[in-house]
Amino acid sequence: MIEIKDLHKSFGDKEVLKGINLQIPEGKVTCILGGSGCGKSTLIKCLIRLEEPTSGQILVDGKDITHLQNEIRLAAIRRHFGYLFQEGALFDSMTVGENVSFGLKYLTHVPESEYPKIIKEKLALVGLREEVAQLNPSELSGGMKKRVSLARVLAVNPKAILYDEPTTGLDPIMSDIISDLILDLKAKLKVTSVVITHDMRSAFKIADYIAFLYEGKILLHGTPEEFRKTDNPYVKQFVSGSSHGPIQMKLMKE
Amino acid sequence: MMKQIGKYLGGLLAQVGGAAEMVRSSFFWLFRSKFEFHQAMNQGVAIGVESFGVTALTSLFTGMVLALQAGNTINNIFGDPIFVGTIVAFSLIRELGPVLTGVVVSGRAGAAVTAQIGTMAVTEQIDALYTLGTNPIRYLVIPRLFGFVLTMPILTLFSNVFGIIGGYLVAVFALGVPGEIYITDITTFMGVRDFLHGFIKSFIFAFMIGTVCCYKGISTRGGAEGVGKSTTGAVVTTIVLILVLDYFLTAILTALGI
Numbered sequence: 001m002i003e004i005k006d007l008h009k010s011f012g013d014k015e016v017l018k019g020i021n022l023q024i025p026e027g028k029v030t031c032i033l034g035g036s037g038c039g040k041s042t043l044i045k046c047l048i049r050l051e052e053p054t055s056g057q058i059l060v061d062g063k064d065i066t067h068l069q070n071e072i073r074l075a076a077i078r079r080h081f082g083y084l085f086q087e088g089a090l091f092d093s094m095t096v097g098e099n100v101s102f103g104l105k106y107l108t109h110v111p112e113s114e115y116p117k118i119i120k121e122k123l124a125l126v127g128l129r130e131e132v133a134q135l136n137p138s139e140l141s142g143g144m145k146k147r148v149s150l151a152r153v154l155a156v157n158p159k160a161i162l163y164d165e166p167t168t169g170l171d172p173i174m175s176d177i178i179s180d181l182i183l184d185l186k187a188k189l190k191v192t193s194v195v196i197t198h199d200m201r202s203a204f205k206i207a208d209y210i211a212f213l214y215e216g217k218i219l220l221h222g223t224p225e226e227f228r229k230t231d232n233p234y235v236k237q238f239v240s241g242s243s244h245g246p247i248q249m250k251l252m253k254e
Numbered sequence: 255m256m257k258q259i260g261k262y263l264g265g266l267l268a269q270v271g272g273a274a275e276m277v278r279s280s281f282f283w284l285f286r287s288k289f290e291f292h293q294a295m296n297q298g299v300a301i302g303v304e305s306f307g308v309t310a311l312t313s314l315f316t317g318m319v320l321a322l323q324a325g326n327t328i329n330n331i332f333g334d335p336i337f338v339g340t341i342v343a344f345s346l347i348r349e350l351g352p353v354l355t356g357v358v359v360s361g362r363a364g365a366a367v368t369a370q371i372g373t374m375a376v377t378e379q380i381d382a383l384y385t386l387g388t389n390p391i392r393y394l395v396i397p398r399l400f401g402f403v404l405t406m407p408i409l410t411l412f413s414n415v416f417g418i419i420g421g422y423l424v425a426v427f428a429l430g431v432p433g434e435i436y437i438t439d440i441t442t443f444m445g446v447r448d449f450l451h452g453f454i455k456s457f458i459f460a461f462m463i464g465t466v467c468c469y470k471g472i473s474t475r476g477g478a479e480g481v482g483k484s485t486t487g488a489v490v491t492t493i494v495l496i497l498v499l500d501y502f503l504t505a506i507l508t509a510l511g512i
Contacts, residue, residue: 050381071279072286075387083385089378093370106387152386 001026002047002160002192007056009042016042018216019056024160029186029193031203033238034213035247040196041086043213044162047194048081049074079107082153082161082191086168088145090137096123096148097133103156122151126181143174150181160192161185167199179205200239204228212238214247273469276391280399283392290397297401301363305409309358313413316350317342317420325429335429339439342421343414347448351414352455353500356463359406360492364467367398368488371471372481380472390472399464406460407453414452451512455503462499463492 002024009017016039024030034040045051047058049065058066065077090099100122101115110118120130126147137145146166153161163182167175179202185191197203203210204224211221212235220227220235227239237245320342325335371394374380380390418440425431470488474480 045381048385050384071282071389075384075389078385079387081385083382085378085382087377089382091374091379091382092377103386156386 001061002194003057003059004043004047005057005059007043007046007058008054009039009046009051010054015054016216017046017053020213020216020218022211022218022221024192024194025209026192027186027190028208029182029195029206030209030211031195031197031207032211032213033198033200033203035198035238038213039216040213041164044083044164044194044196047162048078048083050083080159082156082158084146084150084153084161084163084166086164088137088149090140090145090149090152092137094137095133096135096137096140099137099148100133100152100155102152107156118155119151122155123148125154126151127177143170143178146170146178147181150178154185157189158191160194163193163195163197165196165198167197167202172201175199175202176205178202182206200241269469269473272473273465276395276469276472277465279391280396283389284396287392290393293393293397294400294404297397298404300366301359301401302405302409304366305355305359305362305405306412308362309355309409309413310416312354312358313346313351313416314420316354317346317417317422318424320345320350320417321421321424322428325425325431329429335425335431337439338425338429338431339418339421339436340443342425343418343440343444344448346414346417346421347444347452349452349500349504351410351417352452352459353496355406355410355413355456356459356496357493359402359409359460360463360467360489360496363402364463364492365485365489367464367467368471368474368485369481371468372474372484375472375474376477376480395464395468395472398468399461402460402464403457406463407456410452410456447512451507454507454512455500458499458503459496462495466492466495 004020004022004024007017007020008015020043022030032040032043042051046053047060049068053066056066057064060077060080063077065074068074068077090096091102094102097116097119100119104110104115104118105112119133123130123132128144128147128151132140132144132148137148140148150166166178166182170178182193182195183206186193193206195203195206204227207224209222210224210227212219212227214234220230220232222230227235230236230239233246237247321338324341325338328337329335371380371390374390374394380394383390383393422433422436425436426433467488470484470491474484476483
């Protein structure tokens with residue numbers, strides 16, 4: 001389980017996260033909703049310490065990782081997490097196959113002779129054929145890049161996967177396929193998932209819990225059902241996707 | 255005005271600090287992880303192949319122009335082009351070999367390293383390395399530092415050879431110095447000390463180029479524009495530092511009797 005307590009993060013004078021409190025239960029899908037630039041990515045980057053929080057606490061299975069400086073211990077913590085980057089972040093100097101097997105070399109003791117089998121298996125898991133392994137990342141479409149990136153994450157069997165906008169920039173059908181994949185992984189592998197998104201359809205489909213992030217704070221944390229029924233005008237506006245409401249008013253004031 | 259100077263100096267110091275931290279981290283990981291031998295070799299070969307042609311060409315012509323200038327000047331004073339070989343070889347081996355090679359390597363291979371690592375930084379590939387059990391210091395920086403340090407002294411050696419050949423061509427065919435005399439002028443007056451002088455310089459330049467170019471790459475922010483900025487920044491910084499370091503190294507090495 002991941003516990004976030006009163007987390008603050010500033011970049012220079014700008015405070016992005018202003019006291020986040022959140023519990024992420026094991027084996028469930030937690031979606032973090034919020035508008036562009038509200039600090040969603042910063043929040044999950046703090047979880048694996050790609051960013052160091054300014055203050056507050058992050059506990060992973062009871063261990064405080066907030067200000068861990070030892071690079072070897074940090075690497076040991078990151079080992080439990082998979083991270084799906086927004087644009088895939090595939091290594092463009094390597095083929096798809098080499099990308100998928102990259103983590104195996106550093107995170108596992110799997111012998112190199114088994115890499116082709118794992119590559120094939122993980123590509124199949126995300127609905128890609130074996131031949132894709134020979135291609136370069138530049139030859140892939142956006143949806144394929146995301147799926148290859150997911151295969152790369154899955155290759156090392158992480159306990160938790162952090163998804164940074166997994167459906168952004170994809171067509172509705174591909175978005176739904178990715179949503180199904182996330183649910184599939186939860187059912188088959190019991191992984192803990194944290195999904196950052198502003199795709200409401202996907203969020204309601206996959207989430208066990210949703211947290212709504214607005215101006216650096218969690219405005220509402222609950223089940224999808226609670227989100228549908230809420231009276232909170234900010235959340236209501238975001239869920240309905242309307243340009244009229246308190247969020248727009250705030251934007252205009254700035 | 256003062257505020258701006260202060261801000262600039264602060265930024266500069268922060269960069270020096272960042273680069274120093276990167277070097278510290280490189281040594282930390284060097285002894286705590288498997289050395290990426292294959293990567294280091296690949297980098298060394300890439301740096302060598304990229305820079306060899308330009309290094310050879312610049313050195314050849316530098317040797318030629320040195321012989322021509324020295325030969326003509328000495329001819330005007332003494333009426334005979336004596337010691338052309340000594341002047342060419344002395345300037346090349348102690349100074350111009352390492353400096354020219356450094357400039358070429360930073361412009362060719364150094365820029366490529368910054369652009370590549372910089373692009374990886376802005377497309378989150380550096381973050382991806384962390385999440386996949388390695389880190390950019392271990393996977394990108396250490397192999398490249400080794401690549402530069404291994405390749406630069408070899409390139410400098412080639413640069414010296416090509417420069418001396420260039421000088422030979424001009425001395426023999428344009429100034430009419432007998433070939434044997436040109437060679438004897440070099441072998442009589444040059445010693446192991448002079449080679450060591452140039453070798454130490456090329457080694458230190460290589461380490462500096464590797465450090466600056468990798469650091470500029472890793473600290474790149476802000477998309478394609480950021481990559482462009484850090485690449486030009488890396489080249490300008492390394493070239494200036496080569497010339498500045500060259501003076502101080504000469505002073506120190508000469509004081510030490512090398």
